[in-house]
Structure formats: structure tokens, C-alpha cells
Amino acid sequence: MRRAVVCLLSLSLAAGTAAPLAAGTVRGQVEMLEKEGKKAEDLSEVVVWVEGPKVAPPPAKATIEMRKKRFEPHLIVVPVGGEVAFPNMDSILHNVFSVSGENRFDLELYKKPKSRSHTFEHPGIVRVYCNIHPQMSAFVVVRDNPFWAQVGADGRFSIEGVPPGSWVVKAWHARAGEISQPIQVSDTAAADLALTLDASNYKQVKHRNKFGKRYKKGRY
Ligand SMILES: [Cu+2]
Numbered sequence: 352m353r354r355a356v357v358c359l360l361s362l363s364l365a366a367g368t369a370a371p372l373a374a375g376t377v378r379g380q381v382e383m384l385e386k387e388g389k390k391a392e393d394l395s396e397v398v399v400w401v402e403g404p405k406v407a408p409p410p411a412k413a414t415i416e417m418r419k420k421r422f423e424p425h426l427i428v429v430p431v432g433g434e435v436a437f438p439n440m441d442s443i444l445h446n447v448f449s450v451s452g453e454n455r456f457d458l459e460l461y462k463k464p465k466s467r468s469h470t471f472e473h474p475g476i477v478r479v480y481c482n483i484h485p486q487m488s489a490f491v492v493v494r495d496n497p498f499w500a501q502v503g504a505d506g507r508f509s510i511e512g513v514p515p516g517s518w519v520v521k522a523w524h525a526r527a528g529e530i531s532q533p534i535q536v537s538d539t540a541a542a543d544l545a546l547t548l549d550a551s552n553y554k555q556v557k558h559r560n561k562f563g564k565r566y567k568k569g570r571y
Pocket residue numbers: 420444445446481482483484487
């Protein structure tokens with residue numbers, strides 16, 4: 352008799368571990384205003400994420416190639432602890448660096464066929480540049496939970512498996528900055544959002560090199 356009880360208990364424990372947690376979906380549509388009230392036609396460089404849930408994202412590795420003096424892809428999202436490789440596919444030297452707060456790094460000079468990596472340990476938006484070529488830029492968005500989406504060109508997004516609760520949804524684009532919206536996630540109905548980013552006042556500012564100095568004038 353006692354044995355049967357123990358058996359049942361361990362069964363229910365096992366089932367509790369395996370069963371998926373009740374979770375909700377956060378989906379919606381992003382729009383972005385451009386100069387003169389025009390709407391952006393391609394929203395594929397917008398990132399949407401849910402802040403608040405304490406769920407560790409699964410580890411991930413990613414690659415940004417340096418090719419023909421460009422970073423490809425131009426934007427990636429990685430979890431905290433995500434390792435990004437920067438292989439140089441060009442026969443000239445590049446110097447990948449960032450001065451974005453705690454995520455700052457400097458991979459120094461190397462060329463094809465070498466690759467160096469950086470592990471991003473802090474959530475945030477990381478601006479990545481080359482210390483030789485000012486036209487090279489990329490973005491690494493680092494998140495501390497797995498609830499993010501890189502928006503489709505049409506502005507649609509869907510984030511699944513979000514734990515029920517009161518959270519904050521953020522949307523970001525390099526030219527518009529970040530917007531926030533509180534949401535209530537439940538496991539019974541999807542949260543449907545309409546988010547509008549505003550890039551109409553964007554002005555391009557030349558970034559500095561890794562020493563905080565202007566790039567020398569000339570052809571790059
Ligand atoms: Cu370069």
C-alpha cells in the first residue's frame with residue numbers, strides 16, 4: 352500500500368516537470384513613422400521584446416561576417432551569454448569594437464581568414480563598429496529572457512510561451528529608439544498590440560572611433 356502511494360507521488364512529480372507551463376502569446380503589428388509622415392515599408396530591423404519574466408534564455412551562438420566592408424547581418428538578437436563570432440572575409444584589416452556601456456569590447460586588428468568572438472554578458476543594445484572603416488556598423492540586441500521577436504518586413508510579430516503576469520513590451524529600431532507599453536499576459540487570450548515607432552526626427556550623427564576621436568577624413 353505504502354509503495355503504491357510513493358509510486359503515484361513520483362508519477363505526479365514527473366508529470367509536473369514535463370507538462371508545459373501555462374503561457375500566453377504576445378503578438379501584434381508595428382508601424383514606424385518616417386519623415387513627412389510617411390510610413391516605413393520595411394520593418395525587418397525592428398525588435399520587440401517582453402521585459403520582466405525571469406526565464407533564462409537557452410544559450411546561443413551567432414555569426415556576423417565582415418564582407419566587402421560591411422557587417423552581415425546588420426542586426427542580430429542574442430541571449431545574455433551569447434557568443435558572437437566576427438569572421439573577417441576580407442583580405443584587409445578590420446577592427447571590431449563597441450563602446451556601448453558594460454557590453455564594450457575590442458577585438459583589435461585581423462584579416463581573412465581569421466575570426467574572433469565576443470560573449471555578450473549584459474542585456475542592452477550594442478552598437479558595433481570598425482575602428483578603420485566608419486561606414487561599417489551593426490547592432491547586437493542582448494536579452495535576458497527568451498521572449499523576443501525580430502519583426503517581419505510587414506511589421507507583424509508573435510512571441511509565444513510568455514508566462515502570465517504584468518510585463519512591459521518594448522519595441523526598438525535604430526532610427527526611432529525605444530518605446531514601452533505595459534501588458535497583461537494571460538494563458539487564455541493572446542495579447543494583441545499595435546505599436547508605433549517614430550523615426551521622423553532621426554538625424555544621423557557620425558560616431559567616433561574606439562578612442563573617442565573622429566575618423567580622419569578620406570576614402571574608406
Ligand atoms: Cu573595417
